[in-house]
Amino acid sequence: MTTQAPTRESLLETIKETVEKKNVELLHMQFVDIEGILKHVTITAEQLDDAVEGKTMFDGSSVTGFTPINQSDLYLVPDLSTFAVLPWTEEEGYSEARFLCSVKKPNGDDFDGDPRNILKKTVERASDKGYSISVGPELEFFLFDTDEFGRPTMRTQDVGGYFEPSPKDDGEKVRLAIYKALKMMGFTVEASHHEVAVGQHEINFKYADALGSADAATTYKWVVKTVAKQFGLHATFMPKPLGGENGNGMHVNMSLFDNEKQTNSFYDESDQLALSKTAYQFIAGMLESVKDFVAVTNPLVNSYKRLVPGYEAPCYIAWSASNRSALVRIPATRGQGTRVEIRCPDPSANPYLAFAIIASAGLDGIDNELECPLSTDADIFSMNAEEIDARGIENLPTSLEAAIDCFEAGEIGAKTFGEHGFNEYISLKRGEWDEFRTSVHAWEIDAYQAKF
Template identity: 50%
Template sequence: MSRYTKEDIFRLVEEEDVEFIRLQFTDIFGVLKNAAITSGQLKRALNNRCMFDGSVIEGFVRIEESDMYLYPDLDTFEIFPWRPQQGKVARLICDVRRPGGQPFEGDPRYVLKQAIKEAADMGYEFHVGPECEFFLFHTDDEGNPTTNTHEKGSYFDVGPLDLAENVRRDIVLALEDMGFEIEASYHEMSHGQHEIDIQSAPALEAADKIMTFKMAVKNIAKRHGLHATFMPQPVEGTNGSGLHLNMYLTDKSGKNVFEDLQDKLGLSKTAYQFIAGLLEHSEEIALLTNPLINSYKRLIPSHDAPNYIAWSEHSNRSALIRIPPSEGENTRIELRSPDSAANPYLVLAACLAAGLDGIRKNLEPAASVDENIYAMSKEERRARGIKTLPESLEAAVKIFRKSRFSEKVLGSHIFSKYLEAKEKEWNAFRVHVTDWEVKEYLRKY
């Protein structure tokens, strides 16, 4: 059921003195874009008449087919709490469509909607609770971001060790003003690293909230004179930032179908099949869950980020999937590999499609791995059948290129554009001479 009608939006804009409305959408790499209009243009926007040039957005279309239209999702109307209260600024998240009104196949939101429809056809609704991690760093005298931080806080620390308590407080209050339900916020393991957990929601709403979360965090950090980054591994030798996803399915009555009180773990057959599907396709979708060259600096042993394809019935954080201690309507599984730079629309679509594939094929996961996989030898892992996620962007690209599953989920347009861009990214990095190489080799050779 919709939250708002067109009349509601007009009324809210007038009553709240909203002067500017940002029409937002996301490119295939998870970068938020927008076109700003004044309140006087709102009628045109709500009648889906706002057009933009899609050829200037990376991964969208060629110049000879560039006209695109923004179709606002009325339920996403929110006022930015951090902007001036006189002449307020609001936003509407939009779907991207072609001039004839057909959905644009290069719109990540459309890809997720297609996966959600597939789930609905099977009688399911997909729910996701994101755990969002990020770093707060100082800026230099010119306002450019650095990787410097004065604070030396660690996991769950409080002030004065945690110097960013007030920043997180302002972020949480702003998000709650925008309709978020925040489960927890706290200092994470690394210096300058923080986590805010968002209550689970249907998948499209969850993806929209992840994008909104990133925007809010960056804007509020800037107001405090800081730079917020969702780069997965900005600092060498410490824990990177993940986007852990807590997932479950409900049936048409709203019942959590992952729950089975007769099972020793409280998990249903459907839940085990979903887990098996995620494990089956985890290598193929790694380019989506971990999209940057830098992503694979996080996926290394001992930094609390899983690089081994296994699941654990206990809280074994060295496994790709773990089962958090919960029961009843809170029964869920947690996928730990995605990082904070991932496009949430594409990641949730891929995860849902993988899980549904496991259900359709009646797949069964291998035995739970409850030991520390980081401490196992190669021989032990081989004997247990534990494979490894790709260890570099190059390896992820090679697997993705051959994945008919990924192409089906994304559609040929996004699949080819995404692959082309990531191959270009790797080739650019491959020929780049890094500071490490100069330091290591210049004197020696």
Template identity: 50%
Template sequence: MTTENLSEEASAVLEAIDEENVDFLRLQFTDILGTVKNVSVPADQARKAFTEGIYFDGSSINGFVRIQESDMRLDPDPSTFAVLPWRTDSDSAAGRLICDVIDTSTGEPFSGDPRGVLKRAIARAEEMGYTVNVAPEPEFFLFEEDEDGRATTKTSDAGGYFDLAPKDLASDVRRDIIFGLEEMGFDIEASHHEVARGQHEINFTYDDALSTADNVATFRAVVRAIAAEHDLHATFMPKPIPRINGSGMHTHMSLFTEDGENAFHDEDDEFNLSDTAKSYLAGILEHAPAIAAVSNPTVNSYKRLVPGYEAPVYVAWSDRNRSALIRKPAARTPAASRIEARFPDPSCNPYLAFAALIHAGLDGIENGLECDDPIRENIYEFDEQKREEYGITTLPSNLGEAIDALEADDVIEDALGEHVYENFVEAKTQEYDEFRVDVSDWELDRYLEKF
């Protein structure tokens, strides 16, 4: 496969396609709601994909364009090439490239592409002299499938936090998932059973914000695919089982300056946090209710965000306990100083969630926002009067309230951009309206025979 007139990275991809005997390429992108889409092309179209792009009908993608504006183009990012681990047992393999979406009418990046939304947030940080590093911790459940291959909420283990086999019967599945992720270039730091039965966490190393968002999308796809090979269903639904802990995606963030210094670290500060870090933190707290619509975007998300199940609902920060919305984790080195936003969940679109968090933090820096002192007590044990005394507010209690907060927040609206904002709000308003008019089994069990 000729590599003339290609970038060095693209040429390396063509060589890897030949070496790995890749016969098909999945050109991947993400819709506004965070669902990964892909267009499959024969591997011999790779050169054309890099030089001309691959065209597709954008009107069929949720929230992209209207039918009369349907022609879109995928431009693959060569740095994202990976061989899919579940195809390597055969004589050939399938490869993956994550793409940017281009508006063919203008030749410019499509304003409705979530990856482009995050790129705009990163560009804003760069204009201010920063690069953004992110490290998420997406949790998930593994459930058994029924005889028809449909997902259940039955678990095959009785494990708890950090348990070992035989209680953690899914440890072999996690091992295979880790092997698959490593084959796709992930650097895995740790994996363990989480608090709830059937719940797991696999941590991978931090990276720049765009690479990390790409990794979250890849992570979810790999976890689901390899779980399916074990006849299990992996779900990133935040709260699939009532009255136990739900799944979060704690998101660690830091800014680095152009000379490679951690802008969040201050050796002389009591918490080793710089004024820049505190303003960034204050910006996230200021805009947290609106961010929640993006970082916790489903009706089910708010079943997790209730007191008593280790999920944060109180808009405050702490350097010690995990009851606050944002935590300052311990750091062994100056480079590791960071903040941890504990409220996002793994059902979110990572590109949009990271973009909202970044814009909120940068808004805090630009406006010199100051954060209150950290709350070192367990906020879960506060009554309403004490929370008022400390000035602690709460996140929205449902998706409807979160949408209202988003509609009232110009900073997060601007972070999403007009196209994404309008389509996102429309889709989520419809979702919440459908939920409000539905009648649940709980209501039938509670009221049908009583009244």
């Protein structure tokens, strides 16, 4: 049974009561650029009514992937459901709050380069088919010491391993502070633990609708970094900061719910795996397009240092109902909790774009009634190259360059992002790869300078 969402008027009334009660003086109007980097324009609480009406203007030409200088005026429209007082600003008689915003053109139309608007289009596509998209991401991060100037070093602050407690896990106190901040901002935190690598951590929050989950992932990354800094530490969601250690993943759990029946469309108790035809088609769509969207779910040069054998990160295109070496896994929970987990994404991805393109690929599988390939239940990591070839298991792209080539040649990117977002994303990532390609790196100096 679903509860009725609060009206815009009731939300605004509650926000105004909180602003008065908490003595909120400043409001941060937040949005993300094409890379998912959080931005904000700060206004005073006295401007709340104008802000709610979408009158907060900013220069879009100064934001990565947005507009040229001759079309630079853009407007922010806050999502009232994202209002939150910032716990670290609260002091006697003063506090600050934030909204996450969508971006509009001067004529009131959605700006098509706004990642939040891109995700909304995929949500609408699912809704037109009678579905709502549910997403639960799992974002890992590292904590590093900082130097006397506050810059990150490569020293981790603990020597803990998977699930180890203090005193080995010296990051436990930081995770507790992050948990408290997230809870005060409305999160439901479900688990918190030390991850496999030294200095690596994970805090999981409750799943939500696709847009709400992308908002939560964006907020989560900001809160983690902000709280870590208060401890003199630097939190990074870089995919592979330490060679020889596991990297940071962002496993994405996704379900479709039938809006009319209020049931999980991936569940069918009569099936051997208790999966529906819709679920199998969704999986097939993801596997069909993953090569073409991995440039979005794994967007950095560094992302492909994580997607290698030996560190639990999937690099082979296969699925299984239990096998964690497969790219797509079906966790054991069934019924309303039935979901598909894709394990290649990393937390440097823009959550709005990543969730949009994964869901779009799955919906393509349903639209085209794709047949799901056989599952791979054996441990792929233990197979040799001949066994992998014999099973017809393909590899993910092994570099950002190869991933961008697939993204540009495929159909899923342009279909999901639209012309503006698609072209801007390719331009950005081609430039990033070219800068990496033409730079001289420390490994080259160490390997070649003395030798040659």
